Each structure stands twice: as structure tokens, then as C-alpha cells.
Amino acid sequence: xxxxxxxxxxxxxxxxxxxxxxxxxxxxxxxxxxxxxxxxxxxxxxxxxxxxxxxxxxxxxxxxxxxxxxxxxxxxxxxxxxxxxxxxxxxxxxxxxxxxxxxxxxxxxxxxxxxxxxxxxxxxxxxxxxxxxxxxxxxxxxxxxxxxxxxxxxxxxxxxxxxxxxxxxxxxxxxxxxxxxxxxxxxxxxxxxxxxxxxxxxxxxxxxxxxxxxxxxxxxxxxxxxxxxxxxxxxxxxxxxxxxxxxxxxxxxxxxxxxxxxxxxxxxxxxxxxxxxxxxxxxxxxxxxxxxxxx
Amino acid sequence: xxxxxxxxxxxxxxxxxxxxxxxxxxxxxxxxxxxxxxxxxxxxxxxxxxxxxxxxxxxxxxxxxxxxxxxxxxxxxxxxxxxxxxxxxxxxxxxxxxxxxxxxxxxxxxxxxxxxxxxxxxxxxxxxxxxxxxxxxxxxxxxxxxxxxxxxxxxxxxxxxxxxxxxxxxxxxxxxxxxxxxxxxxxxxxxxxxxxxxxxxxxxxxxxxxxxxxxxxxxxxxxxxxxxxxxxxxxxxxxxxxxxxxxxxxxxxxxxxxxxxxxxxxxxxxxxxxxxxxxxxxxxxxxxxxxxxxxxxxxxxxxxxxxxxxxxxxxxxxxxxx
Numbered sequence: 001x002x003x004x005x006x007x008x009x010x011x012x013x014x015x016x017x018x019x020x021x022x023x024x025x026x027x028x029x030x031x032x033x034x035x036x037x038x039x040x041x042x043x044x045x046x047x048x049x050x051x052x053x054x055x056x057x058x059x060x061x062x063x064x065x066x067x068x069x070x071x072x073x074x075x076x077x078x079x080x081x082x083x084x085x086x087x088x089x090x091x092x093x094x095x096x097x098x099x100x101x102x103x104x105x106x107x108x109x110x111x112x113x114x115x116x117x118x119x120x121x122x123x124x125x126x127x128x129x130x131x132x133x134x135x136x137x138x139x140x141x142x143x144x145x146x147x148x149x150x151x152x153x154x155x156x157x158x159x160x161x162x163x164x165x166x167x168x169x170x171x172x173x174x175x176x177x178x179x180x181x182x183x184x185x186x187x188x189x190x191x192x193x194x195x196x197x198x199x200x201x202x203x204x205x206x207x208x209x210x211x212x213x214x215x216x217x218x219x220x221x222x223x224x225x226x227x228x229x230x231x232x233x234x235x236x237x238x239x240x241x242x243x244x245x246x247x248x249x250x251x252x253x254x255x256x257x258x259x260x261x262x263x264x265x266x267x268x269x270x271x272x273x274x275x276x277x278x279x280x281x282x283x284x285x286x287x288x289x290x291x292x293x294x295x
Numbered sequence: 296x297x298x299x300x301x302x303x304x305x306x307x308x309x310x311x312x313x314x315x316x317x318x319x320x321x322x323x324x325x326x327x328x329x330x331x332x333x334x335x336x337x338x339x340x341x342x343x344x345x346x347x348x349x350x351x352x353x354x355x356x357x358x359x360x361x362x363x364x365x366x367x368x369x370x371x372x373x374x375x376x377x378x379x380x381x382x383x384x385x386x387x388x389x390x391x392x393x394x395x396x397x398x399x400x401x402x403x404x405x406x407x408x409x410x411x412x413x414x415x416x417x418x419x420x421x422x423x424x425x426x427x428x429x430x431x432x433x434x435x436x437x438x439x440x441x442x443x444x445x446x447x448x449x450x451x452x453x454x455x456x457x458x459x460x461x462x463x464x465x466x467x468x469x470x471x472x473x474x475x476x477x478x479x480x481x482x483x484x485x486x487x488x489x490x491x492x493x494x495x496x497x498x499x500x501x502x503x504x505x506x507x508x509x510x511x512x513x514x515x516x517x518x519x520x521x522x523x524x525x526x527x528x529x530x531x532x533x534x535x536x537x538x539x540x541x542x543x544x545x546x547x548x549x550x551x552x553x554x555x556x557x558x559x560x561x562x563x564x565x566x567x568x569x570x571x572x573x574x575x576x577x578x579x580x581x582x583x584x585x586x587x588x589x590x591x592x593x594x595x596x597x598x599x600x601x602x603x604x605x606x607x608x609x610x611x612x613x614x615x616x617x
Contacts, residue, residue: 019400124309124311124319125311125319186395187390187391187392187395187396188395188396188397188398188406190353190358190388190390190396191388191390191396191457191460192398192409193358194356194358194383194386194387194388195383195387195409195410195413195460196380196381196383196384196410196413196414197380197409197413198380205409206398209398209400210398210399210400212400
């Protein structure tokens with residue numbers, strides 16, 4: 001029964017943290033890494049591409065009204081019926097769509113994660129009330145909500161953004177709450193309370209970091225969802241308004257000119273489809289890398 | 296001075312009422328429990344699963360609020376201690392599942408030293424790190440463990456990290472909630488000996504919760520037997536193991552397997568007959584009456600009080616002659 005405790009145990013050879021291992025696994029996924037590269041290329045093109053042209057997407061060029069595609073002319077992908085350069089407009093529209101996409105997903109994600117983590121950790125009646133609220137908000141018809149909010153904010157980008165965030169934080173909240181509930185029962189949370197941590201400290205330092213893998217995966221699916229709903233609302237005419245471009249309203253005006261000139265639809269449509277594909281492949285790769293059942 | 300004292304402590308869990316807005320009900324787990332513990336001593340708490348041992352341990356630290364009675368810490372009512380969060384450095388807990396007790400996303404140095412930022416907020420980063428390494432070394436882990444993650448550890452190593460976290464604030468009491476029942480037998484001995492060594496070095500008091508009677512015998516000075524949330528017997532270790540008085544304690548002792556298979560085969564009457572009563576519907580009489588071989592109508596009707604049956608020994612049974 002006597003064991004020599006003066007002999008301290010040496011540590012096993014160095015290995016990485018779970019997060020490092022997961023990212024290593026993600027990097028070995030070729031399709032996902034290709035998507036990251038392509039997405040980065042599109043983002044760079046949207047934000048820096050327009051500076052390569054001497055005009056902006058709102059300048060009309062009356063010598064080239066509805067010019068066809070000609071790669072060697074000043075307007076390589078042609079112009080629309082007002083003489084505005086289509087390529088520059090699509091790139092500028094990309095700025096709007098991508099910004100709303102990532103920012104919207106970020107804001108909705110942060111709100112949802114904190115709300116869900118607090119509800120899941122608190123449990124009991126607070127949790128019940130918080131989740132009933134989420135369920136009530138789930139029941140709200142989306143388009144009516146957007147119209148109400150644009151009346152409230154007087155239309156414009158802010159109303160659109162608010163509407164998108166308002167509807168999209170619900171799902172991450174529900175996902176994280178389930179995760180937080182199981183984490184709150186783990187013994188390390190009890191140890192944290194015995195160590196004198198406050199409830200809020202436990203949520204921020206223990207609960208949220210342990211939900212992060214779920215959140216990353218869901219967040220990467222949230223970005224295309226936000227871009228799609230922006231496009232959808234702009235397509236309906238509620239979202240981004242002319243002359244400001246977004247992929248949504250470019251596609252909308254492209255559809256109306258579809259019979260005469262398919263190019264107005266194809267360029268923004270292809271870019272949007274590419275971005276959505278990339279994001280979905282990335283989300284897929286992240287899910288494979290983070291799924292504990294795969295380990 | 297008495298370090299920890301519980302007076303008529305009752306603990307229950309709130310369970311939600313039938314509807315969203317109806318009042319919640321109390322599910323009582325521990326009833327009318329009193330104990331006292333001196334500095335540097337070990338109280339072993341034994342009992343079968345679900346008897347309220349772990350709940351008691353958490354209530355003693357006020358991790359669960361008691362529903363009745365009070366807990367005194369060095370003579371001070373715990374509910375009235377100002378800034379109990381900081382004072383928690385003096386009273387710590389280690390857990391049954393050593394791996395689940397460590398946050399998988401933190402390094403061991405961070406896990407071990409996190410309580411210090413509450414207990415001693417004025418320490419510099421270098422000092423905190425030094426204390427963490429020192430705590431790890433005290434539990435027999437070398438300094439290069441500091442930057443490891445919990446998934447790299449074995450169960451025994453993880454339990455040592457749990458102990459290191461408990462001792463970093465220089466506590467006076469550690470509640471050990473079944474600290475070795477998830478470990479290999481060979482590792483159990485190491486962890487028990489480590490706890491005893493730390494107890495001697497730091498003058499720790501321990502509340503050692505376990506269902507393993509052999510382990511409790513090795514580490515405890517005093518033994519308390521619980522059945523269905525009530526104390527049925529309390530005695531000094533040697534007297535208890537020489538002759539347990541309560542029929543429930545005797546049944547627990549009989550249930551310990553005999554290492555010699557020839558003799559194990561010859562043993563008779565070890566298994567208890569009868570049903571364990573439900574916590575939701577506790578019996579009116581003795582908590583053990585439904586399974587006790589000696590039970591009479593008196594036992595089923597009237598609950599025996601815990602009383603002094605020999606000097607320093609208490610038991611709750613109608614049939615123990617004093």
C-alpha cells in the first residue's frame with residue numbers, strides 16, 4: 001500500500017489542444033481549403049476590384065448604354081440600360097452583401113450564443129421564460145416583421161440589418177442552450193463555483209468556450225443564410241434600394257431583363273452561387289473537423 | 296475550535312411544479328443532519344447510492360442552499376459570511392469523475408490557478424504561475440504538466456490536478472466526493488495516500504464520502520453511516536469497524552466481498568431482502584425498516600431517534616441496548 005510519492009511523474013510527450021487538433025483536421029480537407037481560397041479571392045476582388053476602374057458603379061457612361069460583353073472594351077462585362085458598368089456594380093454589390101452577411105451572422109451569433117448560454121446555465125424558471133420568448137419570436141412571420149421594422153427605422157440598410165439579426169439569432173440561441181444545459185451539469189462547473197466564480201464568469205469562461213465548436217459550424221452556415229435573406233429581401237424590393245447595388249437587387253433587375261440579355265442575371269447570380277457553395281463546403285469541413293463522433 | 300459544524304441540516308432539490316407558473320416543490324434529500332468536524336480530522340461518510348452523501352457534501356460548502364438548519368464555518372453561520380466567494384479558498388471539494396471536473400479547453404496551469412484570481416486578486420501573473428506549478432508538484436506532477444490539456448491525462452493524474460486546484464488557496468477543509476471510486480485499485484491507493492500526506496502537511500480536515508468501506512477505514516478518524524438522507528450511526532473508526540451497531544451498518548459490512556473465493560461461496564445471508572423506499576414517498580418509521588431483518592411493527596410506525604448508545608457512539612435503532 002505504500003507508494004513513493006516523492007517521485008514526481010514526468011509529463012507525456014507534447015501534444016496539441018483540442019482546438020489545434022480540430023483546425024489541423026480542417027486543413028487536411030482539400031475541398032474546404034479550396035473553398036476558403038476561392039472565397040478569399042472573391043472577398044478581395046469585391047473590396048479592392050472597383051479601385052482598378054476609373055469610374056464607380058453609379059457613374060453612367062452614355063457612350064455605352066446596354067453595351068454587350070467585350071473583354072477588351074473599357075467595360076469588360078458590358079453595361080446596364082443606364083450605362084453603368086456591370087462588373088463594378090456587381091463587385092460593389094458584393095461589398096454590401098458580404099458585409100451584411102458576415103456582420104449579420106456575427107451579431108446574430110453573439111446575441112444567440114450569450115442568450116442561449118445564460119438560459120442553459122441558469123435553468124429552471126428563467127430558462128423556461130427565456131425559451132418561451134424565443135418560441136414566440138419564432139412564430140412571427142418573417143416578411144411582416146421586416147416590413148414593420150422598415151417602417152420603424154424608416155427603411156434603409158439599418159432596418160434590413162435589424163430584421164435579419166432579429167430573426168436569425170433564435171436558432172443559435174436554441175442550439176447553444178441545449179449544449180449549455182449539459183455543460184452546466186458537468187463537475188468542472190461545480191468546481192468553478194467552489195472556486196468562487198460568479199455565474200456570469202462561469203458562462204463566459206467555461207460555458208461559451210465549450211460551445212465554440214458547435215457555434216463555429218453553425219456560424220458558417222449562418223453567413224450564407226444571411227446573404228440569402230438579404231438577397232431575397234432586396235429582390236422583393238424591401239432591402240437595399242437603387243442606386244446602391246447588392247447582389248439581391250442586381251439579380252432582381254437581371255431577371256426583368258432576362259429575355260433580352262441574360263448577362264445581367266448571370267454575373268451576379270454566378271458570384272452569389274459561388275460564395276454560397278464555398279461557405280457550405282467550409283461549413284461541411286468544419287463540421288467534419290469538430291464532430292466528436294468522428295474522433 | 297470546531298472547524299465545520301452542521302446543525303439539523305436539511306437539503307432538498309427544487310423540482311418544478313406541474314405548470315409553468317405553479318409553485319415548485321421541494322424534494323427532500325438530507326434530513327435533520329448534525330455533525331461537527333475538528334481541524335486536521337477526517338470524517339468518513341458511507342452509505343449506498345442515492346442516500347444523500349454527495350448532496351450533503353455540496354450543502355456543507357453551500358454549493359446547494361440548505362432548506363433547513365444551518366452550517367457553521369469556524370463558528371460563523373455560512374449564510375451570514377460576507378463575501379463567501381473569497382472565503383471559499385478555505386473550503387474546497389474534489390470530485391468523483393476526475394476528468395469531467397477539468398474544463399477540456401483549459402491548460403492545467405490555468406485550471407489549477409483560476410481560483411487564485413478570485414481568492415488573491417493581487418498576485419502577478421508570474422506569482423500565479425509559480426503557485427500553480429508548486430501546487431502541481433505538491434500532488435506529484437512535474438512542472439512540464441502545466442501547459443498540458445486534460446485529455447492528455449490518465450484518470451489518476453486528472454484527480455491529482457483536481458487536488459492541486461483544491462489546495463492552491465491553502466484550504467482548511469476538503470470535501471472528497473467519492474474521489475477514488477472511478478480509479479483503478481492501484482491508483483486509488485496512491486490518491487488516498489496523497490490525501491493523507493497533504494492532510495498531515497497542511498493540517499487539512501477532510502470529509503471523505505465513499506461507499507467503499509475499506510478505503511474509509513484507511514483514511515477516517517470518525518465514520519458516519521447514512522441511509523435515505525438520515526444518519527443511522529456515527530462512531531469512532533476503530534470502534535465502528537470492530538462492531539457496527541446499526542443493522543444497516545452491519546448489512547453494509549456484510550456486503551463487502553470476501554477476497555477468498557472458498558469462503559465467499561460459504562457466506563450466507565449477505566444480500567438484503569426488501570425494497571429501497573422511494574425518496575418521493577419516505578417511510579413513516581425507520582428508514583431501514585423495509586429491508587431490516589430485525590424490523591418489527593414498532594420500527595415501521597415510529598422513527599428511532601439518533602441517540603448515544605455508547606461513549607462517543609450514536610445510532611438510530613430501537614433495539615440497541617445502551
